[in-house]
Amino acid sequence: xxxxxxxxxxxxxxxxxxxxxxxxxxxxxxxxLLKYWGKRDGQLPVNPSxxxxxxxxxxxxxxxxxxxxxxxxIKAVNDNPEHPFLNKIKPFWQTxxxxxxxxxxxxxxxxxxxxxxxxxxxxxxxxxxxxxxxxLIDVAQFISGNQLPKEDFLRYASSLSRMGSGSACRSIYGGxxxxxATDLWSQSSDYYAIDINxxxxxxxxxxxxxxxxxxxxxxxxxxxxxxxxxxxxxxxNGRLLQxxxxxxxxxxxxxxxxxxxxxxxxxNEALSLHALIISSQGGDVxxxxxxxxxxxxxxxxxxxGLPIFFTIDAGPNIHLIYPESAKANVEAFIFNELxxxxxxxxxxxxxCGTGPQKIHELKNSNL
Ligand code: DP6
Numbered sequence: 619x620x621x622x623x624x625x626x627x628x629x630x631x632x633x634x635x636x637x638x639x640x641x642x643x644x645x646x647x648x649x650x651l652l653k654y655w656g657k658r659d660g661q662l663p664v665n666p667s668x669x670x671x672x673x674x675x676x677x678x679x680x681x682x683x684x685x686x687x688x689x690x691x692i693k694a695v696n697d698n699p700e701h702p703f704l705n706k707i708k709p710f711w712q713t714x715x716x717x718x719x720x721x722x723x724x725x726x727x728x729x730x731x732x733x734x735x736x737x738x739x740x741x742x743x744x745x746x747x748x749x750x751x752x753x754l755i756d757v758a759q760f761i762s763g764n765q766l767p768k769e770d771f772l773r774y775a776s777s778l779s780r781m782g783s784g785s786a787c788r789s790i791y792g793g794x795x796x797x798x799a800t801d802l803w804s805q806s807s808d809y810y811a812i813d814i815n816x817x818x819x820x821x822x823x824x825x826x827x828x829x830x831x832x833x834x835x836x837x838x839x840x841x842x843x844x845x846x847x848x849x850x851x852x853x854x855n856g857r858l859l860q861x862x863x864x865x866x867x868x869x870x871x872x873x874x875x876x877x878x879x880x881x882x883x884x885x886n887e888a889l890s891l892h893a894l895i896i897s898s899q900g901g902d903v904x905x906x907x908x909x910x911x912x913x914x915x916x917x918x919x920x921x922x923g924l925p926i927f928f929t930i931d932a933g934p935n936i937h938l939i940y941p942e943s944a945k946a947n948v949e950a951f952i953f954n955e956l957x958x959x960x961x962x963x964x965x966x967x968x969x970c971g972t973g974p975q976k977i978h979e980l981k982n983s984n985l
Contacts, residue, residue: 619767621773621774621777621807621809625774628758628774629719631718631720631762632762633685633762634761634762635760635762637685638682639682639683639757639760639761640680640681640682641680641681641753641756641757641976642680642681642976643678643749643752643753643974643976644679644749644977645676645677645745645748645752645974646672646789646974647676647677647741647744647745647789648669648672648785648788648789648795649669649672649827649937649939650667650669650887650929651868651884651887652666652667652669652861652864652868652883652884652887653667653891654784654798655857655891656854656857657784661780661781662808663798663808664854664857664858665798665858665861666797666800666806666862666865667788667797667798668794668796668814669795669797671788671792671793671971672827673968673971674967674968674969674971675732675734675745676971677730677731677746678731678733679750680728680730680753681728681753682726683724683725684724684727685723686723687725691715691725692711692726692728694727694728695707695728695730696728696729696730703746706743706747706782707728707750707782710747713778717778718754720758720762721757724761726754728750730746730749732746740829741785741931743783743841744783745786745789746782747782747783748786748787750782751778752775752790752974754778755771755775756976759771772790773810775790776797776810780811783841785797787810788811790810790974791811791812792815792970792974793813793815793970793971794814794822794872794970795811796812797811800862802866802869803869817873818873821877822875822880822941823970824942825939825940825942825969826940826967826968826969826970827937827939827968827969828948828967829935829936829967830912830935830936830938830959830965831935832936832959832960832964833906833908833934838904838931838932838934839902839932839933841932848894850899851894851897851898853897860890868880868883871883877941881920881925884929885927885928888930891930891931891932892904892930895932904933905934908934909936911959912928912936913928916928924944925941925943926938926939926948938952949967952965
């Protein structure tokens with residue numbers, strides 16, 4: 619169904635069940651090769667982005683909904699009414715009850731856990747909001763006695779989680795996804811991500827991401843501040859052209875198994891993101907000397923023939939991407955040649971994952 623039709627159907631859901639309900643979902647983080655940077659009102663992206671979902675870096679969220687409560691809404695995370703995630707959840711909850719009014723009279727209790735440390739520079743908002751959204755829709759289905767077809771469930775989950783955090787909409791699918799309207803994929807939308815795995819060459823199956831932790835004191839830019847910097851950015855028009863052109867090259871590289879082209883485009887996106895951050899009003903430098911040293915060493919190894927490339931989000935840590943076929947060689951490279959900057963305990967090995975998973979059946983009893 620079209621998103622609008624799904625939203626209309628959900629607005630009509632009525633409670634058919636009046637007891638406590640619990641569900642648990644696990645959802646991954648994702649790493650963008652083509653970067654979402656800059657947004658329009660309604661949490662819509664200025665340009666399309668492309669990412670793959672991770673496997674080990676994920677959030678597990680358990681949500682319990684209590685009916686007919688005077689204490690409506692989400693009051694605590696992990697039993698903590700001051701939990702930092704609550705600041706982000708509160709405005710999101712207003713969107714949730716507008717879109718899923720069947721949840722309005724419920725009090726929601728959330729327990730959530732990430733598999734990765736905060737300092738890892740992995741986008742916890744992507745996994746956190748996608749996991750939360752999946753539990754909310756799942757519970758709403760149970761309460762109302764409705765069940766969306768899988769494709770509609772995922773499309774709606776992607777659209778709603780986008781309202782929590784843009785990149786979260788891409789975590790709803792495993793493998794590669796694209797978010798943002800583009801002529802390159804007829805199904806693409808600014809409102810939700812789409813699964814593009816049918817266009818991917820088998821040599822990109824199970825892509826690896828070794829996250830090289832550069833700084834313990836996480837130096838990253840809040841996404842609110844970061845995206846806002848693009849509003850008045852002198853390079854905004856050029857960035858839009860570049861992002862669309864890079865996406866077209868990435869699509870070709872992914873379809874044809876062209877590792878060199880995907881490497882060039884991805885590194886160009888990562889460096890462009892930082893160039894935009896550096897050149898924005900009050901520009902900030904998020905890369906550390908060690909980030910630059912890693913970039914040089916990765917490039918040297920790459921130009922000598924090792925199939926690797928880097929990507930970077932809005933922080934100093936480096937994501938080293940490599941194919942399954944080069945796993946042993948790249949892990950030896952990290953161990954032998956990056957060890958002085960990133961010893962074993964500063965590397966998180968992850969790989970492309972299969973997407974979110976429901977890990978507990980709904981029950982109306984205490985868990
Ligand atoms: C640099 O999704 O964190 O990681 O929508 O404000 O929550 P909000 O932003 P967020 O931005 C991610 C930016 C990025 C690039 C990307 O993941 O595409």
